[in-house]
Amino acid sequence: MKIILASGSPRRRELLGLFRVPFTIQAADIDETMDPAAAPAEETARVSIRKAQAVPREKDDLVIAADTIVVCGGKVLGKPRNEEEAAKMLTLLSGRDHQVMTGCTVLRGERRETFTEITDLHFRPLTGQEIEAYVRTGEPMDKAGAYGIQGGAALFCERMNGDYYNVMGLPVCHLGKVLKEIAPELFDEK
Numbered sequence: 191m192k193i194i195l196a197s198g199s200p201r202r203r204e205l206l207g208l209f210r211v212p213f214t215i216q217a218a219d220i221d222e223t224m225d226p227a228a229a230p231a232e233e234t235a236r237v238s239i240r241k242a243q244a245v246p247r248e249k250d251d252l253v254i255a256a257d258t259i260v261v262c263g264g265k266v267l268g269k270p271r272n273e274e275e276a277a278k279m280l281t282l283l284s285g286r287d288h289q290v291m292t293g294c295t296v297l298r299g300e301r302r303e304t305f306t307e308i309t310d311l312h313f314r315p316l317t318g319q320e321i322e323a324y325v326r327t328g329e330p331m332d333k334a335g336a337y338g339i340q341g342g343a344a345l346f347c348e349r350m351n352g353d354y355y356n357v358m359g360l361p362v363c364h365l366g367k368v369l370k371e372i373a374p375e376l377f378d379e380k
Contacts, residue, residue: 191298191373196245196255201340205360206254209369211376218244218255222268230261231306234293239304242295252373253297258359260335262288267335276325279336283346285315290335290357296368303368307361309352311339316346334359 195206198217206213218241224233234257241255260267262282270276288311295304324343330336337343339350339357355362370377 191375192248192251193376194245194247194251194253196241196253199359201338201358202256202360205355205358205362208362209366209376213254216245218242220244222257224259224266224268226266230259230266231291231293231308233266234259234291235295235304235306236293238293238295239302242297242302247297249299251298252369254294254365255297256292256294256360258290258292258334258356260288260290262286262335269332269334270330270336273325273331276330276336277321280316280321280324280330281318283313283316283335283337284321285313287312288335290352292356292359292361294361294365294368296365296372298372301372303372305361305364305368307353307356307364309350309354309356311347311351311357312349313346314348320346 193213195213195215196218220240222237237257238255242253245253247253267279270279290309291306293306329338329341353361353363
C-alpha cells in the first residue's frame with residue numbers, strides 16, 4: 191500500500207508527517223470552484239472528494255485529500271488572488287468570529303470516508319497598518335482567508351474553539367481516527 195497526499199501544500203505535508211508513515215505527494219489538478227448556493231461545509235467536502243478521485247492510484251493505495259475554506263458572515267473566503275483581495279479578506283475578519291472548514295477525504299480501494307472539520311475563531315480588531323504590513327509579508331497569498339494561523343496571524347487570533355491543525359489545513363486528530371478504521375496496519379506496533 192502506498193499513501194498519497196493529494197496536495198501540494200507544504201503545511202499539509204508537514205502535518206501528515208506527524209503520523210510518521212512514508213507518503214508521496216501527487217497534487218490534484220481540479221477546478222475547485224464552489225457552488226455559492228450550497229452549504230460551505232458540504233462544498234468543501236465535495237471538493238476534497240474530487241481531489242482524492244483525481245489522483246491516479248493502485249487498488250490498495252490510500253489517498254488523502256483536503257480542501258480548506260474560511261467562512262465569515264456567510265461569505266466563503268478562499269485564497270486571495272492578489273494583495274488587494276487579501277487586505278479585503280483580513281478587513282472582513284477584523285474584530286469578528288469566523289469558521290475554518292476543512293473537507294477531508296480518505297480513499298482506499300472502493301472505500302471512501304469524507305468529513306468536514308469546523309474550527310471557530312475570533313480575530314481582534316485589526317488596524318489598517320497591521321493588515322497592510324501583514325499583506326506585504328506575502329504570507330496571506332496562498333492561504334484560505336488570507337492568513338496563516340501558524341505564522342503572523344497568530345497575533346490576530348483572540349479565541350479558538352476546535353482543532354488548531356484544522357486551521358492549518360489538515361485536521362490530524364479526526365484524520366487519525368479515520369485512518370485507524372481504513373488502514374489499521376499503519377498503527378500496528380513495530
